[in-house]
Amino acid sequence: MRKFVRHPSDFPADVRVLNEHQDSHSVQMKNISKGGMSCEVSVPIFAGSQVEICVPSVSKECFGCGEVAWCRPGRGHFQLGVRFGDAETAYRARMVEQICQIEAYRRECESREGRFLAPDQAAEEWIELYAEDFDNQFTADDNGLRF
Incomplete structure (x- = not known):
């Protein structure tokens, strides 16, 4: 059972590997939660x-650091799981979640x-309708958000 609700997302992001090369990769976020995020990337990034x-x-600023928990091959890309x-x-990440939810609402x-x-x-509408109960109002299912 998951500790955190995953919120669907479809935002472009950048992931920079903190190594001697500082490789940066454009990714497509798939979902995000308080515990981490998953995304698609064109090259593998190793777990750990x-x-x-x-x-x-x-x-423009990065919102934080994490550790790659897993990397799985997909069709023409790799699926990446990052633990915050x-x-x-x-x-x-919670702020990013809210932005994702507002965009989904739009x-x-x-x-x-x-x-x-x-x-x-x-x-403005989303804040008035959902911000107070943010954690409880949105749950992820296979098709996206349930309002």
């Missing part, structure tokens, strides 16, 4: 590697209701 995680669409390293990273309004919301409008 220490990495720094950035989400350029959210902030400390409470500060987990806190920042897309949902567009597809279900035909409403096209600007990001700031979506944020």
